[in-house]
Amino acid sequence: MKKAPLLQGRRGLALCLFVLLVSAVLAAWQFMPASPANPPAAGSVAAMLAELKDSTEPWRSNRRDISTLMADLTESRIGTAAISDEAVYVTTADGLQYWVPDQSGRIADLLLERYAGLSGERFPVTLFDTDGETPWYKRVLPYSPIGLLILLAAGVAIYRMQPYRARREGTGIGFDQVIGAGEAKLALRDVTAYLRDPAAYAALGARPPKGVLLTGEPGTGKTQLAKALATESNAAFIQVTGSEFSSMYFGVGIQKVKALFRAARKQAPCIIFIDEIDGIGKRAEQQRSSDAESNRIINQFLAEMDGFEPASGVLVLGATNFPNSLDPALLREGRFDRSIAVGLPGxxxxxxxxxxxxxxxxxxxxxxxxxxxxxxxxxxxxxxxxxxxxxxxxxxxxxxxxxxxxxxxxxxxxxxxGEQPSGVTPLSATDRKRIAVHEAGHALIAADLRVGRVEKVTILPRGQALGVTLVTPVEDKRLHLESELRARIMMLLAGRGAEQLYFNEVSSGAGQDLQEASKIALSMVGALGMSPSGTLLSLQAVREANIDFDSRASIEAADHLLRSLERECLARLRLMKPALDEITQRLLDEETVPGEDVLAAIARLPQPSQDAQISVLIGPALEAIDRVAASAMNGEGLQLTPLGKDGDDEGPGMV
Incomplete structure (x- = not known):
């Protein structure tokens, strides 16, 4: 929800300053004491009141009891008297000033009763600081904290419940300013034409889409596409997030959904852009009170999407990184009619x-x-x-x-x-050699199997890694062969294999490598139909069918695949032992070795050794690979991260 235009920018600041200035002037006017035009005569009741308002200390310093007051009253020694809610102030004819406490008011009543029965000339009596003459702000002042809280709560409620405001002047971003996502922009062209002239579609009997879902990885430009669509179609634009409909109070989320669509219909043609729409969630069995409220919000959302006519000029545009987290009823035809994948730039x-x-x-x-x-x-x-x-x-x-x-x-x-850390504790000679061997193994297998372009290999810490082999893909790929996946696993296992070859013992530095290799192996076995046993069963299909499944067989198959590839990797490393020695020594001497030197070291291997390597090759020359994930096959398999990114392991490791 956007802020009201009146509260944005310099206008909001000027308005706040104006309100503060007016409040200060009114407060000064109310609390400023009024000065009399002519000073009162000495000895008069007006003069006594003026002195009392100035300070009651001259009277308070001289306390008397009721007997003194009655004696002065009987003997006519009182010059002036003032009655307040808590005391009686007396000034005698000879100038003596004293006070008599009167919390209950009984003394004032007695004084007035005797005063009424006096004969002859009576002394003047007045009231001082009683409830009848107390300024209004002093009566309200004790309740001001409660009043301020009520006003603040009312203001917040009014602001939160105000209707959604649409942006009409455009977002300043067109399709030309959105670089990449060519397929997505092409798919949105007819949506643009519909929003420009909804009546033309209705006249032909065509039913334009009510909703469009943008999916893709984070950072691919889904939000920019939504803003560009609003500009290109000259439509109003309302931007919200999926989590905005959640509330700790029952019914508030439903009212927000109603207010959103009501505002969109008034501003039609209008685009409702819901970023991170997966925040709405899925409907579930009402095991908790929060589930009931979430279900009601989704139901209201479904009803609202069914409620507006195709020619109303309202389009719901959603963006999410997790389309499988949305309720299936929300994705059916007639609600979100179209799903557009926003891919990576070429x-x-x-x-x-x-x-x-x-x-x-x-x-x-x-x-x-x-x-x-x-x-x-x-x-x-x-x-x-x-x-x-x-x-x-x-x-x-x-x-x-x-x-x-x-x-x-x-x-x-x-x-x-990752960033190169500063102030790292120097490693021992043994650890440096182990890291050098580990990274040399990664680099040689990556270069030999052509997993990608080996840019550099270093034993300097980067991010959470104690050493890094930087391998970058050489082309954009969406499909990956089984041989490519096997080659990547061998590259990940090469660091551990090199340690085992040199030291007959492995270290904890291969923990992240094993995690990545296991993800690939599990995807191959459980999602991509590349199990060594030949099974084609997809674990994702089993989960969606709600069938109990023992995953031990899949885990054993993935482990068997990893062990077989480890043996191939060790055999290849033994054949490249001279190159492994050379790169390891270069790393110990120079700490960083360019990728060209790794390729040169492989080229200097004896020819018989190179011919012998053919026997352990698992396929033809391998192309570059960027990321391997089951999602590339339109499934929800295990997500695999590209090589070189920081992992989620709890300690430093080697890549």
Whole structure:
């Protein structure tokens, strides 16, 4: 929900200052004491009242009892008297000032009763600071905290329940400003035409889509596409989030859904953009009170989407990274009629993104944008924006006048393998050698099996890793062969295998490698039909069918696959032992070895050794691989992260 325009920007600040100024003037006017035009005569009751308002101390310092008051009254020694709610103040004819406490008011009643029976000239009597003459603000002042709380609660309630406001002037972003997502933009063209002229579709009897769901990885530009659609279609734009309908009070979420669609119908043609729509959730059995409220919100949402006519000019646009978390009734035809996948940018799109973001910083002339695009295969537009910004930060840190190519390269490495930590405790010679052997094993197997382009291998800590082998994909891929997956597993197991080959013992540094290799193996066995036993059963289908399933067989098959690939990896490492020795020594001497030197070390191996390696090859020359996930096969399998990103393990490891 957007703030009211009156409260935004400078207008909101000016309004607040104006209200404060008016409040201060009114308070000063109310509390300012009124000064009499002519001073009262000395000895008069008016003069006594003026002195009492100034200070009651002259009377308070001289306390008397009721007998003194009655004696002065009987002997006519009282000059003036003032009665308040708590005391009687007396000034005698000879100027003596005293007071008599009167909390119950009985003394004042007695005084007035005797005063009525006096004969002759009577002394003047007045009232001082009683409830009848107390200013209104003093009577209200004790209740002011409660009143302020009530006003504050009412203001918050009014603000929270105000109708959703639509943006009419456009978002400032068109399809031309959204780089990449070409397929998604093409799919949204007819939606744009419908929003521009809903009546034309209704005249032909065509039923335009009521809802469009944008899916894809985080950072691919789903929100930007929604804003661009609103601009291109000249439609009003209301942006909310899926979690905005949740509330701790029953019924509030339902009222928010009603208010949202009511505002959209009034502003039609209008786009309701619900970011992170998976926050609405799924309907479930009402085992808890919160489940009941969540179900009612989803039901109201379904009813509202069924309630508006196709020609009403209202489109619900949702964006999510987890489409499987949505209720199936929400995704059926007639509600969200279309699901558009927003993919990763291609090579040309990445180059355009680098040029776009580099134009916003002081970049050096002659930057190789094509090379930057080739080195960022598989990264999202948000990641590219981060890389450009981080490159500028690195340049500022080094007090450079411009952002050079070296800054961009360092920023890409930081994005892929993490920041280089400072103040790290130096490692012992034994640990350095073990890390060097581990990383050399990764680099040699990755280069030999052509898993990707080996950019560099280092034993300097990066992120949570004690050493890093940076392998980048060389092309965008959506399908991965079984041989490619097996090659990636062998690359992940190569560090552990090299340690076992050198030291006859493995270390905890391979923990993250085993986790990634296990994810791939489980996906191959349980989702992709690549089990060594030949089974084609998908575990995802078993879960969706609500069938009890013993997963031990799948786990054993995945473990068998890992063990067989480990044996192949060890055999390949033994054949490349001279190259392994060379790269290990280079790492110990120089700490960082370029990828070209790794390829050169493999090329210098004896020819018979290279021929012998053919016997353990598992397929032809392998292409680059960026990420391996069951979702690439339109399933919900295990998600696999690309090599080089920080893991979720609890301690440092080696990649």
């Amino acid at each position: 090579l040309d799109d990445r180059e355009k993104l680098f040029r776009l973001y580099a134009g916003k910083i002081r970049a050096a002339e002659g930057l190789d944008y094509a090379q930057l695009a080739r080195n960022t295969v598989g990264l999202t537009p948000a990641s590219i924006a981060y890389i450009v910004n981080h490159a500028a930060l690195l340049a500022a840190r080094g007090e450079a006048l411009q952002v050079e190519m070296s800054h961009f390269v360092d920023a890409i490495e930081t994005c892929r393998i």
